[in-house]
Amino acid sequence: MLGSTSDWIIALSTTVLGVLLSEGVAYLLAYREVRRRIDLKGDWLSLSETGETSDPVRDTVKIGVRRGKLHLTNQDKTGGFEYEAFCRVRDNTMLVGPWHSLRPGAIAQGQLLLQIDAQGQYMYGVYSGIHSDGRHMLLAWVLGRKEEDLNRAVGTLRTSTALSMRAP
Secondary structure, eight states: OOOSHHHHHHHHHHHHHHHHHHHHHHHHHHHHHHHHTGGGOEEEEEEEOOSSSSSOEEEEEEEEEETTEEEEEESSOGGGOOEEEEEEEETTTEEEEEEEEOSTTOOOEEEEEEEEOTTSSEEEEEEEEEOTTSOEEEEEEEEESSHHHHHHHHHHHHHHSSOOOOOO
16 A cells, blocks of 8 residues: 555656556557658548549648658648548558548548558548538548559559549
């Protein structure tokens, strides 16, 4: 039983130190995974479904590193959308992580899962979210380094999943 003040200070200090060390180790492990795919940094062309229109939204997504994870933000803010995502790299082939809207007052958020092309030139997959009418949605999202990569990502999405996206 803790009796003296010094016992309390020692117990509290070791608890805080343990939490900081575990967070630090988790950060380092995440950063190590990101370093393996640092080639993903830079600007990407993007097409994403919104659930509101039949045509996908075209944008540019910038990928950088922040908080030991890949940080995605859209640059053009097409259609009034403004978001960021913090992703981990899974098995060196997938981006997985949460996204959320950056618009003041917005509560839009969800998860994303993007498969990385073997050559690292495009990504395809889905993101989840809640539509403005309350429906939970799973929507297609593709990214490519160049226009031809973006087109290949749409084709791969169509042939390797049950999802389809309108051509750009």
